Amino acid sequence: MTTTQSDAELADQLSRRRARMLPVLGLFFIMQQSAFWSNPPAERVVDHVRIGAWVVLTGVILFTLSTNGFWFRPAKVRAMIDDELTRANRTSAMHWGFVAAMLAGMLVYVVEGVTQFTAREVIHLIVSAGIVMALVRFGLLERRGYA
Secondary structure (H helix, E strand, O other): OOOOOOHHHHHHHHHHHHHHHHHHHHHHHHHHHHHHHHOOOOOOHHHHHHHHHHHHHHHHHHHHHHOOOOOOOOHHHHHHHOOHHHHHHHHHHHHHHHHHHHHHHHHHHHHOOOOOOOHHHHHHHHHHHHHHHHHHHHHHHHHHHHO
16 A cells, blocks of 8 residues: 655655754855865865865755755645745845855954955855855744744
């Protein structure tokens, strides 16, 4: 006997999984940053690959945060996952991501007199601060809905 999950059950399961995974993805993203800052990129091929991987990962995370994700699921399930509360949570997360990016930019501006940053390091820091804040905020808000 096989059981099929209804669209509503699948949407609920995927939403709960997203709520669990987003803060963890934020933690992994922060851990990945330690590799960048402990060994700043030079002009070796491996460094270009590493920066390219960061750009791709950041782009995928940003696209996922900007949309309802789950691109390979049926449209009906995606619509259920992207309910009004989720859209409000996403808006709040993007807001806090923007604030974190601006604060990181201000911090770099203030400490630039003490230490020197390359343009690549400044961009990396600002983008990463925004992405991590948005990921963690969205995940925590989504988890609160299931508590």
